[in-house]
Amino acid sequence: MKNAAGLERMALEQDRRISDVVTREQSRLRNFIRRRVPDTRDAEDILQDVFCELVEANRLLMPIEHVTGWLFRVARNRITDLFRKKTAESFGDSPAADEDGERLRLEEQLPSPDAGPEALYARSVILDELELAIDELPEEQREVFVAHELDGRSFKEMAAETGVSVNTLLSRKRYAVLYLRERLQSAYDEFTRT
Numbered sequence: 001m002k003n004a005a006g007l008e009r010m011a012l013e014q015d016r017r018i019s020d021v022v023t024r025e026q027s028r029l030r031n032f033i034r035r036r037v038p039d040t041r042d043a044e045d046i047l048q049d050v051f052c053e054l055v056e057a058n059r060l061l062m063p064i065e066h067v068t069g070w071l072f073r074v075a076r077n078r079i080t081d082l083f084r085k086k087t088a089e090s091f092g093d094s095p096a097a098d099e100d101g102e103r104l105r106l107e108e109q110l111p112s113p114d115a116g117p118e119a120l121y122a123r124s125v126i127l128d129e130l131e132l133a134i135d136e137l138p139e140e141q142r143e144v145f146v147a148h149e150l151d152g153r154s155f156k157e158m159a160a161e162t163g164v165s166v167n168t169l170l171s172r173k174r175y176a177v178l179y180l181r182e183r184l185q186s187a188y189d190e191f192t193r194t
Contacts, residue, residue, distance in 0.1 A: 018058055021067055022051055029071055035131050035150060036079050046078045080120060126184065133183040141176035144169050 030047050037043040053074050057064060064070045134142055147153045155173075159166045 018055060021054065021071075025068060025071055026051075029075055032072060032131075033075055033079065035134075036127050037082065038150075042082060046075060046082065049078050050074045076124065080124070083120060083123075129184055130180065133180050136183070137176050137179060141172045141179070144172040145176040145180075148173055 026047070029050065030043070033043045033046050034040070037046060050071055054064075054067075054071065134145065137145065144158065147158055148155065155166045155169045158164070158169055162169075
């Protein structure tokens with residue numbers, strides 16, 4: 001009976017540790033995935049897959065030294081798997097406008113995930129650089145860029161919600177795009193050389 005009680009206590013302790021990890025890392029991991037996966041449903045599926053794999057690894061008693069790093073590595077692998085399965089989809093449903101007013105999709109600027117492992121790796125590196133560059137933007141520019149490009153929200157919707165004029169929001173996004181283009185040019189050039 002003591003062994004059964006001890007095993008039950010160990011199982012409860014493992015469940016508590018997994019719950020703590022999920023609570024602590026869920027928001028960061030979701031944001032990490034959402035910045036790379038345009039479809040919210042696909043992003044949520046990947047998030048659930050990552051946590052299911054954590055539970056499975058725990059049940060199989062696989063040693064995981066750095067849980068956070070492990071979670072992000074599994075998430076990156078799941079994202080890669082998703083891009084391998086699907087044909088190229090738009091990174092954001094809302095196209096960005098360049099300085100001349102031309103409408104460009106961010107997806108068109110990235111190497112195709114179907115072009116092989118090197119292109120997939122280049123895409124991953126560029127998206128990582130994009131994430132860092134977005135974090136460097138001034139808060140107002142970052143909020144507009146993320147809301148429009150990643151969340152697919154319209155400028156009219158944001159203006160109604162925030163009370164900031166559409167022209168101001170457009171201007172903030174324009175400055176964000178200009179900064180991101182300049183900041184990401186060297187990473188992009190490195191992987192698109194022929």
